[in-house]
Amino acid sequence: MISTGSNAALAGRPEGLEQLRSLLDTALGALGDAALKRGGPVAAGGPEAAVAAVGEVLGGGRFLAEEPSAERVTELFEAYARWSVDLTHPSAVARMQCAPTAASAAAELLAASLNQSLHAWESGPFALELERRLIAEMASWVGFGPEAGGTLTPGGSISNLMGLLFSRDRALKDSGEVSATGLAGRAVRPRVLCSAAAHFSVARAAGFLGLGRSAVVKVPVDDRGRMLADEARRIVEGFAPDEVPVAIVATAGTTDHGSFDPLPELADLAAEFGIWLHVDAAYGIGALFSPTLAPLLDGLGRADSVAFDLHKFGWVPASSSVVVVRDRKHMECLDEQAVYLNPSDDEALGFTALLGTSLQTTRRSDALKMAATLLTVGREGMGAWVDACHAQARYAAGRIAAAEGLELVADPLLSTVIFRCAPTDGTPVDDESAWNAAVRRRLMTDGRALLARTKIAGPDGTPRVHLKLVFLNPMTTEDDIDALLADVSAAARGLAREAAAER
Ligand SMILES: Cc1ncc(COP(=O)(O)O)c(C=O)c1O
Known part of the structure; x- marks a missing residue:
């Protein structure tokens, strides 16, 4: 066997499993101790103390160690746990960052140890089917039918980007496929409507997609950050002939007030003018699970695409985001036939993967931890x-x-x-x-x-x-x-x- 000079082992091998068990004990011990030592949601001392804590663990050494040692990993685990924010502490109320269930944390260990990927059939056949089934079920949650498609993504920002990508390609199709010919030379001014309280990722996505941040028209909101549907209508009706409405982005659960844009009115507007309706429900998806709060999401099923995160209101570790699309044909800009990954003769015989649903190539299996929380809760x-x-x-x-x-x-x-x-x-x-x-x-x-x-x-x-x-x-x-x-x-x-x- 090749020796590394330390007792490094691959997770899936017998010696690796043994080490994994012992490191897992260390990790669980560190988790328990950390809460006691911290005494609050985060260790005291602020930024300087956190910088010093990392320096202390490294002790002037480097990550790419001259003398590898499993003990250093134990020290690192302990410091990491002690200096982490305790999301189960009742005074940790800063971010939309939930504490995950124990089942989903265990799923992460399994997923990481097996390191499956979704870009080729031979990278993870079970993981692929798991994501397909999960996406189909999640699409049905929002009210989409069997034509729906979607993908898991690294976060709400990327899910919003993908919703806008699909809307851009549909809106500008008449003057040629954008993904083939690009945006240059088009005699149109694309427009994306979202509320003044929409998440900043919408404007960033417009920038990344070549529409430009200047394409984003911020619709005024009421005192709780809800988009004024009449204002949205006035803006759409006032567009000049060369202004092409690419999408209306409604927010279901704004970052500050947690307020919901008027989805039924915006769906009517979108339908009347043939505009793509994307709903950013990154945070507001929580309402869907509660019979009392679910009416806040009335009209969601009329969207063309919906983004939501289970790493906010869903008790799953990040990254656990989803974008679902009413009709998967709009995801065709992601199609890719790579001779080394998904040759057509393999695909014809069922050896298919999810390369053509994602912006990524190698992609981790996030479905396992999501399924773990959903099944246990x-x-x-x-x-x-x-x-x-x-x-x-x-x-x-x-x-x-x-x-x-x-x-x-x-x-x-x-x-x-x-x-x-x-x-x-x-x-x-x-x-x-x-x-x-x-x-x-x-x-x-x-x-x-x-x-x-x-x-x-x-x-x-x-x-x-x-x-x-x-x-x-x-x-x-x-x-x-x-x-x-x-x-x-x-x-x-x-x-x-x-x-x-x-x-
Ligand atoms: C409404 C809304 N959309 C999108 C996002 C971005 O989500 P992520 O941090 O997962 O990229 C957030 C983050 O707080 C949000 O509040």
Whole structure:
């Protein structure tokens, strides 16, 4: 056997399995210890401490080690776990980043150890069929029929990019296949409509696809970030003859308010003018699992493509994103016949793969972990977990509204709560935006709480820094929320007092 000078082993071999078992013990031990040592959602110390922690593990050495050692891996695992954000901690409410189920985490280990890929039949026959079945089922969730297609992608941003890719190719087909001839020399000005509250990935995608960010027309929104359908209609009706509407991108679950664009009205508009309707349900897909919240997604089935993430509201590790398309014929720009991967005589005999559904060639199997969560939590369970997060947001909003020194922006629609620390008589503050931003940084640095921030217009229309809570942990209790809000208030008062003392 070739010796590497260490006990490195390949995961699938008997000696590798043995090592995997022992490393898994280490990893699980590190997971358990980390929570105890951290004592909060993240280790205290802020950016400097995190930089120092990585430096300490490397000890001045290099990753490509001169003297390889499995012990170093153990140290690395321990430090990684200790310095990771604990997404199961009730005060980790910053990002749309859920804690995965144990089943999906185990699925990741299996998937990584077997390292299947989806670009050739001989790279992963079972994984291929698993993704096909999962895509077909997910397409049916949103209301698409048997002609539907889709693919798993590395994230909502890429799923949005793919939805816009299909819409671009359909809208501009009359003057030649875009993927064959490119966009140069076309006497048209492509237009993509999305709301002013749409995710930034929409404009980026328009840029990447050669439409240009300038092709994006931001439709005004109401005070909760919902697209005004009348405004969208006015814009479409006002297009000059050379302006080609490529897509209307509706957001189902905006990043801040978790609000839903009016899908039925936008579907009517899209149908009337023959425009592609893409729905970014990256976050809002959670509503689909809850019988109470599902009506927020009425009209979803009339879209041409829908993007959604199970690494947000779905308890699956990233990357777990999906784009589904009502009619898979619109995915033909991805067709590829590579002699070394999918020769037609092989394909004719059933040795097919998913090269022609993806932007990627080698592609990991994300379906396994998604299936693991769905199978273990089940439909009712997913609904109950989404409802629990929604209830937490409502509870938090109620407590914020009642608290002195905290100011709620609006009742939550899904599972986000936007608020700000407001000065009270006892805590005069010079710059309220800077103060709110500092409260968030103080909580992060102390390792007490991880909150998000955003900007919302104040009474005079000037955007002000606000804080945001994103509830995705169904296990969080009302007491946990009370403790979190007490920490926020204490940090706010402490900073105000410190600033006053310096004046
Ligand atoms: C509405 C919306 N769409 C798309 C995205 C991008 O998703 P991802 O981070 O998976 O690329 C986000 C991220 O928060 C989002 O809120």
